[in-house]
Amino acid sequence: MAAAVTRAPGAPPAVGTELPALRLDVTATFVVATALATRDFQDVHHDRVAAVARGSKDIFLNILTTTGLVQRCVTDWAGPAAVVRAVSIRLGVPCYAGDELVLGGRVAAVEAAHAGGPEGVEVLVEVVGRCGLGDHVTGTVKVVLP
Amino acid sequence: MSAGVAPVADAVQDPAERIREAARRLVEAGDCAPRPARDPVNEPMINNWTEALGDANPAYPGIAPPAMVQVWTMGGLHGQRADDDPLGAMTRVLDEAGYTSVVATDCAQTYARALRPGERLAVRARLTDVAGPKRTALGEGWFVTTVSTWTVDGEPVAEMMFRILKFRPPPPPPPPRQVPRPQVNRDTAYFWEGTAVGELRIQKCGECGALRHPPGPMCPRCGATRPGYVVASGRGEVYSFVVHHHPPLPGREVPFVVALVELEEGVRVLGELRGADPGAVRIGAPVEVDFDRIDDELVLPAWRPR
Structure with a gap:
């Protein structure tokens, strides 16, 4: 797994800033390990025979993992002090075992954080995750940076 | 059905109206009872x-990854939905109406605060919207939206909008018809290219003009090797026929009629005579050409009564 490239602390990011790409080899082991770590025991995420019988090409990533990876794409860049406020995703094509998933992000909005929450700037990042079949996920992550 | 939500009366017949009525009742029923997580937030699972x-975020496992919130309340290996779970109830209604397949389309989570090891979560869910029937790339279906709320000792700590598409899977394509396939070569290609576009083409000698069928490289009358073709009217009469009873043939139901038809142009062409009672076919019966599309690559000429 590539080391996280964390943004330098200091000035808030500019709108349009591109996040480092997060490239993942989606091996069968990765699909199974993440499905079980997210306590998703549906057979299409760990049993290839069952997945094929249900019309899928192979086992594929589950939603809880995709949500976690979209979050990771942003927190790898934002650093451990960032507070994640929201992760919103729309699902596209399935990401099958044996594929590569490449997640990328772009800062879409920067504003003062809301009163009552953590202090800092609230940053909205648009994230796209592409695999061999096309867009696997598009979404946004809202983080507050100190 | 949710506890206290009566089933839709049988008097409501229209399937879409039954779905809408069930959805209205489930939306009105609001949140299901909170379901506690199996385990407290804990470092090993983080x-x-x-x-x-x-x-590798070093904030974990001191706090739980926010996107992990749903993990704490997953049903587990042998989990079953509670009777009052609104998504389960709506799923049953849509299954019964034939919308048996499911795909998740949207998931939007918001986090009020970080969760720390030791905290005990519970989740409750409500149905907020059922929209349809809609045509989608996957088939006709209904979008079902629920909102789940996670709490710690009654304090809301996270919320999730979750949307699925329950759709009717399109019927599988019919299996390809297996029929004996013609040999297509340079002499016969024009004929099969013709049937593909709905033309019955008859070979014509480029020298003497004689029509001939079946195709060949050389004119049987003058010996020239410059074949062309004309498009036949497609009308003719049964010159001879057989009724095939046995043996069975792939792609055909016995009995069927194979007719040698004399075209108005004077040549005779073989083909299946369709749409006629095998016991009533007679010599001289008027027929016209029909085209039997086997697949994207083969169209066989056939006959039908006229």
Whole structure:
């Protein structure tokens, strides 16, 4: 797994800033390990025979993992002090075992954080995750940076 | 059905109206009872998650990854939905109406605060919207939206909008018809290219003009090797026929009629005579050409009564 490239602390990011790409080899082991770590025991995420019988090409990533990876794409860049406020995703094509998933992000909005929450700037990042079949996920992550 | 939600009366017949009525009742019923997580937020499960996803954020496991919130209340290996779970109830209604397939389309989570090891979560869910029937790339279906709320000792800590598409899977394409396939070569290609566009083409000698069928490289009358073709009117009469009873043939139902038809142009062409009672076919019966599309690559000429 590539080391996280964390943004330098200091000035808030500019709108349009591109996040480092997060490239993942989606091996069968990765699909199974993440499905079980997210306590998703549906057979299409760990049993290839069952997945094929249900019309899928192979086992594929589950939603809880995709949500976690979209979050990771942003927190790898934002650093451990960032507070994640929201992760919103729309699902596209399935990401099958044996594929590569490449997640990328772009800062879409920067504003003062809301009163009552953590202090800092609230940053909205648009994230796209592409695999061999096309867009696997598009979404946004809202983080507050100190 | 949700506890206290009566089933839709049988008097409501229209399937879409039954679905809408069930949805109205479930939306009105509001949140189901809170379901406690099996385990408190804990470091081993956080570590399993960060290890599997490759997430090296040092804030974990001091706090739980926010996107892990749903993990704490997953049903587990042998989990079953509670009777009052609104998504389960709506799923049953749509299954019964034939919308048996499911795909998740949207998931939007918001986090009020970080969760720390030791905290005990519970989740409740409500149905907020059922929209349809809609045509989608996957088939006709209904979008079902629920909102789940996670709490710690009654304090809301996270919320999730979750939308699925329950759709009617399109019927599988009919299996390809297996029929004996003609040999297509330079002499016969024009004929099969013709049937593909709905033309019955008859070979014509480029020298003497004689029509001939079946195709060949050389004119049987003058010996020239310059074949061309004309498009036949497609009308003719049964010159001879057989009724095939046995043996069975792939792609055909016995009995069927194979007719040698004399075209108005004077040549004779073989083909299946369709749409006629095998016992009533007679010599001289008027027929016209028909085209039997086997697949994208083969169209066979056939006959039908006229």
